[in-house]
Structures are given as structure tokens and as C-alpha cells.
Amino acid sequence: MVIIYESKTGFTKKYANMLATKTKLKIFSVKEISKVKQDEDIIFLGWLKAGKIQGLNKIRKYNIKTVCGSGSGRTAEPSSDAIIARNKIEGIPFFYLRGGCFPLKELKGMDKIMLSIFLKMLKNRKEKDERIEEAISNIENGFDGVKEENLGPVLEWLKNQEVGK
Template identity: 35%
Template sequence: MNVSAIVYTSATGFTAQYATLLHHQTGLPVFRLEDTDQLPRNTPVLYLGWLRAGRITGLKKARAQLAVAGVCAVGMAPAVELEKLRRDNRLEAVPLFYLKGGYAPARVRGMNKLMMAAMEKVLAGKSDPQSRAALDAVRHGADWVSQEQLDPVLDWLEPKE
């Protein structure tokens, strides 16, 4: 795929970690979404954004300024339904990848902190293993960032001939 840069939005650092890993693997320059004024309008980019209530943060702004050629959504869930995520974020023909990131309670602020407090209460009332694991992550934090999760993204960026 012909991508000129990696652009990302990160609230607690996990999406930034993935952007950095991709930079090291590909040599592509990395920009925070706030710093894309350095890029010409409609530059083809791979966009990475974290998930909040099923929405990829910053995607709308990225699409308004740049040619988003592919998207990585970073979240806490073990897996997501990609087609639903695609529909909810209007990514009809854009390649979409899901990367399990992490959660750092000490780095969460404002409305996001309130949303996670509500999520903690919901999870505390559940007893299934997945909910218990999510509750532990919400209370104590977790880091699931791994190079291996980037393999499909790297295959898309650098297709083998």
C-alpha cells in the first residue's frame, strides 16, 4: 500500500506505542493528529486511533485533512466485530485493523474517567471470566501491546510479491 505517513491519536500511550512500533518496522514518519499541519493536505496515511464507545477517536478530523488509506483501531477488548466497527465508523472500503492496546487508570482524565468508572460498576456485577479480566484491567491497568498484533498491518503496508 502506498502510505506516506503514520498518524495517530493516543490518550494513555498505547496507540502511540503501536505508531512507534510501525515507524521502526517501516521507516514511515509518525505524526500526532495535532501535528499534521506539517503534512500536505490529502497525504495518504495509515491512521491509528483509540476506541471510545465504538468510535475511533480523531478519525473524522483525520479524514477531513488527510487521505486515510487504512485504519487501526486500538482498544481493550480481546476482539471486536470488525464489520460493525467498520459500519459505525463509516469505513466502507478502507482497510481496518484491530489492535488490543491497554489501559492505564492513572492516565485517564475528564469524561473518559467518568465513563470508565461507570464501566467498572457494570463489570463488577458480572461473573464471567472475560468480564472479570476486564474489571481487573480497569482497576489495575494492563498492557497488551505487542509486535505480533501488527503483522496483518505490516503485510498490508508491505505486500509480499
């Protein structure tokens, strides 16, 4: 079993590194996938962009045992079920890991444009509950939601895999 990750701004990479430290498993970025044997079992971690798990399509032909998606919300956006369907990972365990983001003004290119549109949508909502206010503040000011405890369910899943061997 090895850990493969795709991370743009580093939050998913932090989780991948934490997982590697905890499990002693080898860790590779998607760019290094050629170093991994085709039949190797894989724990994949990728960041979420408009509900799509980034990097996943590049490793489809490998033996993916579990998928973790990192996003900025308290829970998976749009929802875990929607992410599973949109990424065609039915039957593979999926775990959501809260990552983080840099302030909008520090982003560049398409990401900045996409997130600006999203921010405008949030601001235009008539009824803003606490979660919406938090999402607006996080996009504008940035935040880091990476916590070791968030890996608990993934570690639990791994433990059960080992027991079942």
C-alpha cells in the first residue's frame, strides 16, 4: 500500500504527509506515479475543485483502495454522495478531509475567477446562516483547517484492512 496525493496549495499534501508519518507508508505525488507498480494498493488524496477530485483521473488504472477529498468547507461540498457520483468512485470508500485555502487576493488565474464567482453567489444569498458567513470569511481571509484528528476515520479504515488480511 502506498499514498498518492494531488495538492495545489499544500493543504492536501499536509494530510498526505501526516498519514505517511502515522502509517510509515511510502508517499508519492501524482507526478511521481511512474515510480509506483501497477498492482500496488493505493490510498489517494486529492483536492476538490467544483466537486471533482483533482488528480484522480491520472491514476484510474491503478489499484485504488480508498479516496480522500480535501475541500474548504466543514463538510464535503456539494455533498459526499454527489462527489462519489461525480467522480465515479461508487464502491470505493470515500473520506472527506477539511483542508484550507489562501486568501482570494493571493490566488491567480482560473482558480481566482472561479472562486470570485462562488464568493459573489454566497454574498448574494438572502438568508446567510453561520456556515455561509464562515465560508465568505474563509475565502476572503484564508484559513487552515488541517487537523491530525480529521484523519481518524481513514486510520480506522486502514486498521480494519490490516485485520482482514
